[in-house]
Amino acid sequence: MTDGMYSHQQKKALYVSAFLDELVRWGVREVVVSPGSRSTPLAMCAYEMSRRYPDRLRLYVDVDERGASFFALGLAKSAGRPVALVCTSGTAVANYLPAVVEANTSRVPLLVLTGDRPVRLQDLGAPQTCDQIKIFGSYVRAFRQMPEPGARSQDLAFARQAAREAILAAMGPGGKPHCGGADHVNEDVLLAGDGSEISISFEYSQDVETFAVASRACARMAGPVHLNFPFDEPLKPDFNVEGLFAAGARGSRGAGVDSSDESADQTASLALLGSAPVLAGRVELPWASVLSLEALLADRTVLVLAGEGTCETLEEAYFVVDWAAERKYPLLADPLSGLRSVLDECVIDNYDNVLRASDAPMPEVVIRFGRYPVSKHASLNLAKAAQINVVVDVEQTRDFNSATDVFVACTPLDFVNHEAVFEPGDKQEAFYQEWVERNDAERDRIGAVAFADDADGFEGAYVSKLLELIPEESLLFSANSMPIRAVDTFLLKSDKPLAVLCNRGQNGIDGTVSTALGAAQRFKTTTFLTGDFTMLHDLNALALRRELALHHGPAAGEAERSIVIVMLNNNGGAIFDMLPQASDEDYFERLFLVPQDVDFEAAVAAFGVPYEKVSTVADFASAYEAALAEPGINFIEVTVPLRGVRERYAAYQG
Ligand SMILES: Cc1ncc(C[n+]2csc(CCOP(=O)(O)OP(=O)(O)O)c2C)c(N)n1
Ligand SMILES: [Mg+2]
Numbered sequence: 001m002t003d004g005m006y007s008h009q010q011k012k013a014l015y016v017s018a019f020l021d022e023l024v025r026w027g028v029r030e031v032v033v034s035p036g037s038r039s040t041p042l043a044m045c046a047y048e049m050s051r052r053y054p055d056r057l058r059l060y061v062d063v064d065e066r067g068a069s070f071f072a073l074g075l076a077k078s079a080g081r082p083v084a085l086v087c088t089s090g091t092a093v094a095n096y097l098p099a100v101v102e103a104n105t106s107r108v109p110l111l112v113l114t115g116d117r118p119v120r121l122q123d124l125g126a127p128q129t130c131d132q133i134k135i136f137g138s139y140v141r142a143f144r145q146m147p148e149p150g151a152r153s154q155d156l157a158f159a160r161q162a163a164r165e166a167i168l169a170a171m172g173p174g175g176k177p178h179c180g181g182a183d184h185v186n187e188d189v190l191l192a193g194d195g196s197e198i199s200i201s202f203e204y205s206q207d208v209e210t211f212a213v214a215s216r217a218c219a220r221m222a223g224p225v226h227l228n229f230p231f232d233e234p235l236k237p238d239f240n241v242e243g244l245f246a247a248g249a250r251g252s253r254g255a256g257v258d259s260s261d262e263s264a265d266q267t268a269s270l271a272l273l274g275s276a277p278v279l280a281g282r283v284e285l286p287w288a289s290v291l292s293l294e295a296l297l298a299d300r301t302v303l304v305l306a307g308e309g310t311c312e313t314l315e316e317a318y319f320v321v322d323w324a325a326e327r328k329y330p331l332l333a334d335p336l337s338g339l340r341s342v343l344d345e346c347v348i349d350n351y352d353n354v355l356r357a358s359d360a361p362m363p364e365v366v367i368r369f370g371r372y373p374v375s376k377h378a379s380l381n382l383a384k385a386a387q388i389n390v391v392v393d394v395e396q397t398r399d400f401n402s403a404t405d406v407f408v409a410c411t412p413l414d415f416v417n418h419e420a421v422f423e424p425g426d427k428q429e430a431f432y433q434e435w436v437e438r439n440d441a442e443r444d445r446i447g448a449v450a451f452a453d454d455a456d457g458f459e460g461a462y463v464s465k466l467l468e469l470i471p472e473e474s475l476l477f478s479a480n481s482m483p484i485r486a487v488d489t490f491l492l493k494s495d496k497p498l499a500v501l502c503n504r505g506q507n508g509i510d511g512t513v514s515t516a517l518g519a520a521q522r523f524k525t526t527t528f529l530t531g532d533f534t535m536l537h538d539l540n541a542l543a544l545r546r547e548l549a550l551h552h553g554p555a556a557g558e559a560e561r562s563i564v565i566v567m568l569n570n571n572g573g574a575i576f577d578m579l580p581q582a583s584d585e586d587y588f589e590r591l592f593l594v595p596q597d598v599d600f601e602a603a604v605a606a607f608g609v610p611y612e613k614v615s616t617v618a619d620f621a622s623a624y625e626a627a628l629a630e631p632g633i634n635f636i637e638v639t640v641p642l643r644g645v646r647e648r649y650a651a652y653q654g
Contacts, residue, residue: 036088039115069099070511074518080216105505156248172221214338309370
C-alpha cells in the first residue's frame with residue numbers, strides 16, 4: 001500500500017495515533033503533555049485518544065516540563081507502569097533531565113516523547129532547535145530517532161514496533177510491561193521444545209488497584225526511554241481520516257495493513273492472553289545453586305537488610321515476612337521497603353538505633369534486598385561486619401560499600417519463593433531473639449516522643465503524630481533531607497497498610513512536590529511531608545491544583561483526591577546542621593542554611609490552596625485531621641527550629 005493518497009497532516013494523524021495506540025495496548029495509561037508547537041502531532045493525537053477513549057488514556061497537562069516529568073515519575077512510580085511524556089523542542093527537552101536521572105536510578109519506567117525539527121532545519125540557526133539526539137546520554141535505557149511520519153503499511157508497522165520496543169526497554173529485563181499488581185496473575189504451564197515444563201505467569205489486568213506498599217517497579221530494571229520525533233510543517237494532524245488509532249495494528253483490518261483471515265485468527269488467540277500480549281515469567285534459581293546457598297547460610301548467623309525495591313504490594317510484603325519469620329531472620333525494614341506495614345516480630349524497624357550500640361549483635365551473613373537503606377550508618381556497619389554479603393537483585397549490586405561476596409540475580413520475591421527446606425539452628429534462634437529484644441527496647445525509647453515536654457519544639461514529634469493519624473491505605477510521600485530521616489526514626493511497624501514513597505534515587509530536593517502530586521493520583525488520600533527548601537524548589541507544582549481537579553473532582557463526577565502538604569518550616573536547610581560542615585561561623589549560614597524568609601501563606605494563596613499554620617503538636621493534630629477530610633490540596637505549615645537538630649534527635653537514638 002502506498003501513502004500517496006494521504007496528506008502530510010493525515011499521515012501525521014495515522015502514524016502518531018498508531019504509535020500511541022500501541023503504547024496503550026502494551027500498558028501505558030497516562031500521558032503528561034506540556035504545551036508547545038513542535039510536539040503538536042503527539043499532543044493532539046494524545047488528546048484525541050483520551051477524548052475518544054477515556055478509559056484507555058488519561059491526559060494531564062503541566063506547563064513546566066521539569067515539573068511535568070517529575071509528575072509523570074510519580075504516576076509511574078506508584079503504578080509500576082510506564083507513563084508517557086510529551087514536550088516541544090529545545091530547552092523544554094533539557095528540563096526533563098533531572099526526572100530522567102532520578103527515574104534511571106530509582107528504576108521508574110518513563111517514555112519521553114519529544115518533538116523536534118526535521119534534519120533539514122538542524123544546525124542552521126533555526127529557532128528552538130538544539131541537538132536532541134541522545135540528549136539524555138546514558139541516563140536512558142534506550143534512545144530512538146524516529147523517522148518523519150508516513151502512512152504506508154510498513155511505516156505504521158514500524159511506528160507500532162517502535163512503541164513496543166520502547167515499552168520493553170522501559171520495563172527492563174524481567175519486566176512485566178502491563179503489570180499492575182499480583183492480584184490478577186494467571187499461573188500456567190507451557191511445554192518447552194525439549195518437552196520440559198515451563199511455568200509462566202501472566203497478568204491480564206490493566207488496573208493497579210492492588211494496594212501498593214512500595215515503589216512498584218524498582219525491584220526490576222525499569223527506567224526511562226527517549227524517542228525523538230522530527231516533524232515538519234504543517235504540524236496540525238488531520239483527524240478526518242479512516243483508521244485512526246487502529247491502522248497498522250497486528251491482526252487488524254484498519255488502514256495501512258493487508259487484511260487476511262490469518263490476522264483475524266491471530267486477534268482471537270491474542271485475546272486469550274488478555275489485553276496486553278506480554279508474558280513474563282518468574283526466575284527459577286537453579287536447584288544446585290539454591291542448595292549451595294543454603295549450605296552457605298547454615299550454621300551462620302544471618303540477617304536481612306530490606307531496602308527500597310524489596311516488594312511492590314502488601315501481598316508481596318507478607319510473603320517476604322513469612323519467609324524471614326520461618327527462618328528466624330531479623331528483617332531490617334527500611335521505611336521504603338514496604339515491610340513496616342506488617343506487624344510481625346521478625347520485622348526490625350529500629351535497626352538504626354540497635355546498631356548504634358557498641359555491642360550490637362552483628363551477623364555473619366547479611367542478605368540485602370533492594371537498595372541500601374536510608375540509614376547510611378546502618379548500611380556501612382553491616383557491610384563491614386558481615387563475613388559474607390549476599391545481594392539479591394535482578395541486575396546490579398548497587399553496593400557502594402564494595403562488599404559483595406555473592407550475587408543472586410533475581411527479584412527478592414523470586415528469591416523468597418524458592419522452595420528449600422530450612423530449619424533455623426540454635427545459634428540463629430539466639431541471634432534472632434537478641435535482635436527482637438533490642439528492637440523492642442528501642443521502640444519504647446522512640447515512643448517516648450509522644451510524652452516529651454519539649455515536643456512542640458521538636459520536628460520529630462510532629463512527624464510521629466502525623467504517622468499516628470495518617471489513614472490506612474493512604475500514601476505518605478516523603479521529601480528528602482530531614483523528612484525521610486524523621487520517617488525512618490518514627491515510622492514504627494504496625495498492621496496499618498501505608499504506601500511510603502520518596503525520590504531516593506538521587507536524594508534530590510527538586511521536583512518533589514510534582515512527584516508527590518503524581519503519585520497521589522492513585523490514592524484517595526495522600527500526605528506529602530516536606531521541608532521548606534524542597535517546597536520552594538518546586539512551588540509552581542501547586543498550579544497543578546486546577547489540572548488535578550479536572551480528573552478527580554466534580555467535573556469528572558468523582559470524589560476529589562485529598563492531598564495534605566505538611567511543610568516543616570525551619571527556614572533553611574536543617575540537615576546541614578547534622579553534617580561535619582556545621583559551624584557557628586558566618587560561612588555556614590551563608591552557604592548551607594541559607595534562610596529564605598519566604599511568606600508561604602502568601603505564596604500558597606497565589607495558587608488558591610487553603611493554608612494553616614501551627615506551632616504546637618496539638619494544633620497540628622487538629623489541623624491535619626481536618627485537612628485529611630477536605631478534598632483537593634491543603635497546606636499545613638509547621639514552624640520548627642533550624643539549629644540543633646542533632647541534639648534534639650539524640651534523646652531518641654541509642
Ligand atoms: C536538587 C538538589 N539540590 C541540592 C541538594 C542538597 N540538599 C540536600 S538537603 C538540602 C536542604 C533541604 O532543606 P529542606 O527541604 O528545608 O529540609 P531540611 O533539611 O530543613 O529538613 C539540600 C540543599 C539536593 N539534595 N538536591
Ligand atoms: Mg528546612
